Amino acid sequence: MKALNTKTPYFFIAPALLLLGLFSLFPIVVALVISFTDISLESLGDWSSIRFVGLENYLEVFKDPIFMKSLFNTLFYVIIGVPLVIICSLAIALLINFGKARIFRAFRVIFYMPSITNVVAVAVVWSYLYNPQLGLFNYVLNFLHLPSVPWLTDPTMSKVSLIALAVWRGVGVNMIIFLAALQGIPKTYYEAAQLDGATNWKQLTKITIPLLRYAIFFVSITTMIGWLQFFEEPLVMTKGGPLDSTTSVALFIYRNGFQLSNFGYAAAGSFILFIAIIVITLLQFRLQKKEVDY
Amino acid sequence: METMKLNSVKAKPQRKSSVKARRTNRMQQWITGIILALGGFLISIPFIWMILSAFKPEMEVMQIPPTFLPKEFTLENFVNLFENMNFTIYLRNTIIVVLCSFVGLFLNAMAGYAFAKYKFKGREKLFYLVLATMMIPGQVTMIPVYLILNQLHLTNTMAGIVLPGLVGAFSIFLFRQFMSTIPDELLEAARLDGASEFRLFLQIILPISKPILAVQGILTFIAGWNSFLWPLIIANDENLYTLSVGLSLLKGQYGGNFALQMAGSTFMVVPIVIIFMLFQKHIIEGYTISGMK
Numbered sequence: 001m002k003a004l005n006t007k008t009p010y011f012f013i014a015p016a017l018l019l020l021g022l023f024s025l026f027p028i029v030v031a032l033v034i035s036f037t038d039i040s041l042e043s044l045g046d047w048s049s050i051r052f053v054g055l056e057n058y059l060e061v062f063k064d065p066i067f068m069k070s071l072f073n074t075l076f077y078v079i080i081g082v083p084l085v086i087i088c089s090l091a092i093a094l095l096i097n098f099g100k101a102r103i104f105r106a107f108r109v110i111f112y113m114p115s116i117t118n119v120v121a122v123a124v125v126w127s128y129l130y131n132p133q134l135g136l137f138n139y140v141l142n143f144l145h146l147p148s149v150p151w152l153t154d155p156t157m158s159k160v161s162l163i164a165l166a167v168w169r170g171v172g173v174n175m176i177i178f179l180a181a182l183q184g185i186p187k188t189y190y191e192a193a194q195l196d197g198a199t200n201w202k203q204l205t206k207i208t209i210p211l212l213r214y215a216i217f218f219v220s221i222t223t224m225i226g227w228l229q230f231f232e233e234p235l236v237m238t239k240g241g242p243l244d245s246t247t248s249v250a251l252f253i254y255r256n257g258f259q260l261s262n263f264g265y266a267a268a269g270s271f272i273l274f275i276a277i278i279v280i281t282l283l284q285f286r287l288q289k290k291e292v293d294y
Numbered sequence: 295m296e297t298m299k300l301n302s303v304k305a306k307p308q309r310k311s312s313v314k315a316r317r318t319n320r321m322q323q324w325i326t327g328i329i330l331a332l333g334g335f336l337i338s339i340p341f342i343w344m345i346l347s348a349f350k351p352e353m354e355v356m357q358i359p360p361t362f363l364p365k366e367f368t369l370e371n372f373v374n375l376f377e378n379m380n381f382t383i384y385l386r387n388t389i390i391v392v393l394c395s396f397v398g399l400f401l402n403a404m405a406g407y408a409f410a411k412y413k414f415k416g417r418e419k420l421f422y423l424v425l426a427t428m429m430i431p432g433q434v435t436m437i438p439v440y441l442i443l444n445q446l447h448l449t450n451t452m453a454g455i456v457l458p459g460l461v462g463a464f465s466i467f468l469f470r471q472f473m474s475t476i477p478d479e480l481l482e483a484a485r486l487d488g489a490s491e492f493r494l495f496l497q498i499i500l501p502i503s504k505p506i507l508a509v510q511g512i513l514t515f516i517a518g519w520n521s522f523l524w525p526l527i528i529a530n531d532e533n534l535y536t537l538s539v540g541l542s543l544l545k546g547q548y549g550g551n552f553a554l555q556m557a558g559s560t561f562m563v564v565p566i567v568i569i570f571m572l573f574q575k576h577i578i579e580g581y582t583i584s585g586m587k
Contacts, residue, residue: 006414008408008412008491009408009412009414009417010408010414012404012405012407012408012412012495013404013405013408013409013420015401015404015405015461016401016402016404016405016424016461016466017405017420017423017424019401019457019460019461020423020424020427020461020463022442023435023439023442023457023458024427024430024435024463025423025426025427025430026438026442027434027435027438027439027442028430028434028435028438030438030441030442031434031435031437031438034437034438034441039441044441044444092330092333095326095329095330096330098322098323098326099323099326099327099330100323101323101327103327104327104330107330107331107334108574108578109570109571109574109578110334110337110338111333111334111337112570112574112578113337113338113341113567113570114337114340116516116566116567116570117520117562117563117566117567118519118520118522118537118538118541118559118562118563118566119520119522119538120522120538120539120541120542120545120562121344121538121541121558121559121562121563122340122559122563123542123545124541124542124544124545124555124556124558124559125340125341125343125344125556125559126340127545128343128344128347128552128555128556129339129340129343131552133358134355134356134358134360134552136339136343136360139358139359139360143359168337168340171337176578200322225431228431229431229432229433231432231433232522232523236542236545249433250431250433253433253436253437254433254436257436257437257440258437258440258527263437263441266437267434267437267438270431270433270434270436270437271434273431273433273434274430274431274433274434277431
């Protein structure tokens with residue numbers, strides 16, 4: 001390689017790295033520091049009024065009934081939502097992959113569409129569909145002589161309704177990942193199995209699913225991380241209501257930070273979420289390793 | 295076609311069962327197609343209902359039972375959005391955000407290029423640092439970034455809205471992956487001709503990187519058009535609202551006017567759907583190819 005001006009590469013990476021440093025890495029440090037202080041809106045004008053409070057925010061947040069509720073809700077979203085997304089996207093990917101005609105390519109587009117559309121627009125549309133009097137869903141139910149469902153007004157049902165919306169949005173991307181993985185499986189495996197007279201079901205359970213293990217692992221990790229941060233759907237659709245039954249941890253942090261301006265308190269909450277995400281991800285890696293050992 | 299031929303060749307000894315097998319096979323194909331078509335229809339219901347309702351007058355939307363097709367086709371809702379609801383300003387701001395995010399795309403490409411094609415001190419470490427930023431949840435950085443922007447006097451400005459999301463680690467990563475496949479000889483030749491490093495990047499690297507630029511460009515457009523969180527946090531002034539923030543405001547203020555809301559949503563969703571339809575091959579294929587490497 002020709003001797004280059006050694007500054008050149010740094011000139012190329014500098015703008016991006018500066019921005020990432022300022023808006024991604026440095027904020028972590030800031031978040032950690034302010035989570036031990038009582039910083040709020042008033043102290044922004046006068047930095048000397050900020051008090052160091054030690055672990056008080058962390059202790060306080062675990063006593064906060066709304067935080068505990070948001071923790072429960074987030075677990076509810078994750079435990080129901082993540083398996084649903086994985087199963088639906090895998091099933092759709094398998095069906096599309098099974099089809100031989102060209103038309104099956106069109107299905108990719110249709111199922112992918114919800115994931116590129118704006119979350120606010122989508123939440124607005126679904127709020128209309130969920131509307132108890134004028135909504136399409138209840139109309140269809142009544143038309144079939146079934147009782148109306150309190151989609152967004154019942155504490156448990158409202159969580160389920162938000163999950164339905166998020167699953168609808170989440171299937172597309174994961175389906176594409178599964179399709180890519182499916183196309184990577186050598187055709188010869190199936191040809192050999194067919195010669196041996198293996199049924200479609202046998203081929204699915206003995207060849208396809210085992211070979212998709214890495215893709216399933218990848219999708220479950222990313223989906224899990226995403227759902228632990230469940231935020232925009234409850235923010236736009238329910239604002240956390242009714243009675244905080246849809247408030248997620250992320251929404252709790254947002255509310256404490258930007259509506260109540262308890263920055264320190266919110267930062268403590270965000271660190272708890274961060275640690276939870278890291279622990280759960282590491283746990284999944286552990287489990288995956290064990291499986292490989294077999 | 296090919297597999298069909300193959301099958302018939304293989305199954306020659308037992309012709310009868312092969313005919314039967316082919317028939318069940320065709321049946322299975324049809325059933326799969328029908329299941330997917332039904333699923334696709336169910337998935338599309340929110341879109342269909344949104345578009346249909348956007349062209350109904352407010353009175354018709356309030357009717358029970360609802361009409362399927364608009365009985366009285368109207369553009370009044372859209373006119374209303376732009377004449378009485380500030381959607382012109384929201385649209386202008388959204389376009390500014392999109393244009394700025396293309397600057398960010400350029401910065402990502404620059405960084406990706408340097409990581410791919412230069413050897414320099416700390417390259418590996420810096421690149422891992424970039425990748426590490428992908429794992430930081432948005433909720434952790436949200437509050438500190440707001441405080442930082444406030445300290446820089448950038449709250450309630452366009453710069454404050456755009457800067458936090460301008461560059462992205464994943465995009466840098468994809469650019470690096472693509473650009474490391476460009477042969478070094480090409481660059482050497484241009485250097486011998488006396489091209490400066492920056493011109494090399496502009497006139498050789500970028501044109502070669504068209505496929506990845508196309509994918510990233512479309513994704514950047516979609517992300518910019520949909521940008522919601524930072525405008526919501528940073529903008530106090532309606533003059534800085536983007537379409538999605540404006541739409542959520544509309545939902546709060548005109549909660550009962552569903553036709554108006556559907557018109558707003560249609561205006562946000564349909565351009566993206568059209569762009570997606572036009573470029574879906576690039577997005578789906580390019581995204582998976584570059585992403586799974």
